Amino acid sequence: MDSIKAMIRNIPDFPKPGIQFKDITPVLSDPEAFHYLIETFAEFAKKQQVTAILAPESRGFMLGSALAFHLDVKFIPARKAGKLPFKTFQVEYKLEYGTAVLEMHQDALVPTDRVLIIDDLIATAGTIHACIELVQCAKAQVAGIASLISLSEFKDHQNFNDVPYLNLIEI
Known part of the structure; x- marks a missing residue:
């Protein structure tokens, strides 16, 4: 996991001043690293007996769609307002x-x-909590939460109650 962590680039002041953007594209462009991520997430997902993968726009799509394909389950995009027809x-x-x-x-x-x-x-887990609410709107069950990176400075916000949570890298 340390080699994957080393691939993540820090881009200062993107998309706004003061934000330290974590660029995962080097990980995605390395077939061995990307395969490892999807296999690791798949093991976790199988334990949770998932039937669907929901991922928020846009970088979540890259992990979520690959994972859904790998597991042969449905992929559900959570998109920004006005993007779904x-x-x-x-x-x-x-x-x-x-x-x-x-x-x-x-x-x-x-x-x-x-x-x-x-x-x-x-980070603050706002996006994940919004995704949880979307799943609840459909009366489905959140079986698990997974992320490549969590920001340690926001650890107090990353409370998902009793929902199983897999995080691969803490920065």
């Missing part, structure tokens, strides 16, 4: 540098679905 559930949430709205198609999940929420990075 059908009827949606909407949740407004706080980011570490503002607010946003996430949407999910209303017919994306059914009550029997067991959903793994996956994102590349968890």
Whole structure:
């Protein structure tokens, strides 16, 4: 895991001054590292008996879609407001540098679905909590949460109650 951690680039002042952006593209472009990530997330997801992977826009899509394909389960995108063409559930949430709205198609999940929420990075956990709310809107169950990176400075915000949580790298 240390070699993957070393691949993550820190980009200062992106997308706004004061933000330290964690660039995971070097990890994604390394087939061995990317394969390792997906296999590790897949082991966790199998233990949770997931039937769907939900990932927020946009970097979560890269991990979530690959994982859903690998597991042969449905992939559900959680998108920014106005990006989905059908009827949606909407949740407004706080980011570490503002607010946003996430949407999910209303017919994306059914009550029997067991959903793994996956994102590349968890900071204040606002995005993950919004995804949890979207899953709850569909009356489905959040079976687990996974992330590549969590920011230790926001550890107090990363409380998901009794939901199983896998984080691979803490920075």
